[in-house]
Amino acid sequence: MTTPALERPERPPRPAPRHRAADLLAAYLPGSFFYSSTRGALLADGVHATVPTGSGPRATAVVEALDGARVAGVRDPLVVGALGFGPDAESSLVVPAVVRRADPLGVAPPAEPGPAEPLQGWAVRQRPAPEEYEAGVRRALALIDDGGLRKVVLARCLELTAGQEVPVPALLRRLARANPTAHAFAVDVTASGDPATRTLVGASPELLVSRRGTEVVANPLAGSLPRVPGTSEEAEAENRRRVAALRASDKDRREHALVAAQVGEVLGRFCTDLHVPAAPEVIGTPTLWHLSSRITGRLPAADPAVSSLALAEALHPTPAVCGVPVPAARAVIADLEPVDRGYFTGLVGWTGPDGDGEWVVTIRSAEVSERTVRLFAGAGIVEGSQPAAELAETSAKFRTLLRAIGMEDE
Numbered sequence: 001m002t003t004p005a006l007e008r009p010e011r012p013p014r015p016a017p018r019h020r021a022a023d024l025l026a027a028y029l030p031g032s033f034f035y036s037s038t039r040g041a042l043l044a045d046g047v048h049a050t051v052p053t054g055s056g057p058r059a060t061a062v063v064e065a066l067d068g069a070r071v072a073g074v075r076d077p078l079v080v081g082a083l084g085f086g087p088d089a090e091s092s093l094v095v096p097a098v099v100r101r102a103d104p105l106g107v108a109p110p111a112e113p114g115p116a117e118p119l120q121g122w123a124v125r126q127r128p129a130p131e132e133y134e135a136g137v138r139r140a141l142a143l144i145d146d147g148g149l150r151k152v153v154l155a156r157c158l159e160l161t162a163g164q165e166v167p168v169p170a171l172l173r174r175l176a177r178a179n180p181t182a183h184a185f186a187v188d189v190t191a192s193g194d195p196a197t198r199t200l201v202g203a204s205p206e207l208l209v210s211r212r213g214t215e216v217v218a219n220p221l222a223g224s225l226p227r228v229p230g231t232s233e234e235a236e237a238e239n240r241r242r243v244a245a246l247r248a249s250d251k252d253r254r255e256h257a258l259v260a261a262q263v264g265e266v267l268g269r270f271c272t273d274l275h276v277p278a279a280p281e282v283i284g285t286p287t288l289w290h291l292s293s294r295i296t297g298r299l300p301a302a303d304p305a306v307s308s309l310a311l312a313e314a315l316h317p318t319p320a321v322c323g324v325p326v327p328a329a330r331a332v333i334a335d336l337e338p339v340d341r342g343y344f345t346g347l348v349g350w351t352g353p354d355g356d357g358e359w360v361v362t363i364r365s366a367e368v369s370e371r372t373v374r375l376f377a378g379a380g381i382v383e384g385s386q387p388a389a390e391l392a393e394t395s396a397k398f399r400t401l402l403r404a405i406g407m408e409d410e
Helices: 022-027 059-069 130-146 167-178 235-247 250-267 310-313 326-336 388-403
Strands: 034-036 040-047 077-084 091-095 098-101 123-127 151-161 185-188 199-202 207-212 216-220 222-227 272-275 283-284 289-291 295-298 349-353 357-359 366-370 372-381
Touching: 022 034, 022 040, 022 098, 022 123, 022 130, 022 167, 034 077, 034 349, 034 357, 040 199, 059 077, 059 250, 059 310, 077 185, 130 151, 130 289, 130 326, 130 372, 130 388, 151 326, 167 185, 167 199, 185 349, 185 357, 199 349, 199 388, 207 310, 222 235, 222 372, 222 388, 235 283, 250 272, 250 289, 250 295, 250 310, 289 388, 310 349, 310 357, 357 366, 372 388
Parallel strands: none
Antiparallel strands: 034 040, 034 185, 040 098, 077 091, 077 349, 123 151, 151 372, 185 199, 199 366, 207 216, 207 357, 216 295, 222 289, 272 295, 283 289, 349 357, 366 372
16 A cells, blocks of 8 residues: 555655766676666665566556655665566566665776677577568558558567577676667566576667656657768768768658657656757667657656656657557557567666656667577668668667677677
8 A cells, every 4th residue: 555645754865876887887797687877877686575567557556665665664765677568568676675876887888808708609590580571561561551550660589599608797798888878777587487587688779768856858769770880981981971861861750750749749748848859860879870859848846656657658658669550550560570579669767756767768688598698679660661671770770789799790
């Protein structure tokens, strides 16, 4: 039962960070929760309480778990974890026993030396096969032509098996080092019946929503082109050409506009002073260029009930990971994707009893268990999409994780 607001213990000021982010990153072990962004880093260990799973929004159960933790004497409790893509998907949300905070990792986290010998003997299974994925894109385009669908995001999966156990801490450190402006994370998502620890690890470039006091920020990404690797004059010239092409692309701008409009509409239900940029900008990751819109708003009051997680659940799934309209896009995804997404294109992050917190879209991620790695990548299909180009986009998105596990040179 939720503790009435008047009976809640007064919340002490949140402690200032006392640790170095690099030390928290180095201290991470599977079973813990690690999260970093430009806002700061945190490492959470142990489980004080588990947030009940089930269908429907989790924000109410989270409020109850945080209230219970405060009554039990947990200082500065948080809920941390991940939610899957589907409405009935898995979730892993806990109130940790211990939370350590740090300032952001910065632009140059310590280099990860990697294992003494690279992992060998990788077996790769593509689901669906590339030609089948392109056929799925053509089927989606036919549905768009019929008028019942405006956009759908189709994903494909790589199932990788190594010759030895995959070292998750080293993988996390390499992801954080190679993607310093992304949101690096590692979450224990081991479910009942799993034969071994299962970890969701990644470096997402996409902020679903952040809340700090009354300030709300979302940063949807949609519309992408692969980035040419390297720093040669030829590579830099080609990347400038691609940035200009992405800015001018009617197809990509239409795809992005669908996402920005939906995010703005949802946040407009909660926020005043909402600002949605008139046009997107281009941002870069080590592997891709993205159209990006930083959308900001202000809540009328710092109401804990309108928490970062409540806002995230209202926004999810955005057209950046599902489609328009959502019900039709979900049906197409279920029909055309041969592998359940699980946590891919869900959300990962944290929230506190004051409602502050941050949640990112679970992309550029993988689920790791012993010798196996399962990763996904998706592309937004709209009128004008080309099957071969969408396949190439998913291949570029795989590169973030493939580089980190040593299957592709940086």
